[in-house]
Amino acid sequence: MGTCSDGGTDAGLSTGTGTGTGDEVDGSGGAHDAPVLAPIPGALIARSGARTAAALLGELSDRLRGLGAVTPGFRDAVIAREESYPTGLPTVIGTAIPHTDPEHVRVPGVAVATLAAPVEFRQMGAPAQTVAVRLVVMLVLDADGLHTQPLRLQRLIGRLQDEAAVTEVLAAHDDADLTARVSGWLAGGA
Structure with a gap:
């Protein structure tokens, strides 16, 4: 995992194929030992x-702000970070994993x-390319969660x-249906 010039981290994620369980990731306990990401x-x-990555990031950020989960600066910070360090992943179904400090x-x-129609995000590690994203999982990690970030990302x-x-x-x-499905999916169920 490297450090980005904005002080954030780049987990050096691989989108290679595996069994799909997350259990194939190992090294320091394995992804199966990583804490579950909770919605x-x-x-x-x-x-x-x-219709755009920025609009979607703004929509999610505004929802989080309305819930009191993030500071007023979160929206601008996550959009700026996405511009500098894209998070689109060419997984089997295009996904983005935006986050900020x-x-x-x-x-x-x-x-x-989830998106009614795919939205283009620039690809992580290849920003000249884009990914047609249908799912966005925004990581909202505090300082206490940073030490487990690499394992959480590997599991995701x-x-x-x-x-x-x-x-x-x-x-x-x-x-409500999305909440139920995501909770099971992130916990390792369907």
């Missing part, structure tokens, strides 16, 4: 109509959005490789 109640948006976080967890990447499970998440028809 922040009220911070899930099913079938967002956003922990000083903007009051309540840690994840915010999740493993879950994103499970096409059937991601397709099930994308089928959510409203925010």
Whole structure:
């Protein structure tokens, strides 16, 4: 894991294929030992109509701000970080994992959005390329969560490789349904 010039981190994520369980990641306990990423109640948006990456990041950030989960500066910080360090992943179903620095976080967890139509995000590690994203998992990590960030990201990447499970998440028809599906998916169920 390297440090970005903005002080953030780049976990050096791989989007290579595996079993899709996240259990194939190992090295310091393995991804199966990583803490489960928990959705922040009220911070899930099913079938967002956003048409750009910035609009979607703004929508999720505003939802988080309304819940008191992030500071007023979170929105601008996450959009700026995405511009400098893109998070689009060419997983089996295009996904983005935007995040920013922990000083903007009051309540840690994840915010999740599915999209009514794919939105282009620049690709992590290859910013000249884009990914048609259908799922966004915004990491909302505080300073206490930074030491487990690499394992959390590895586990998330493993879950994103499970096409059937991601397709099930994308089928959510409203925010409550999305919350239930995401909770099970991130915990390792379908």
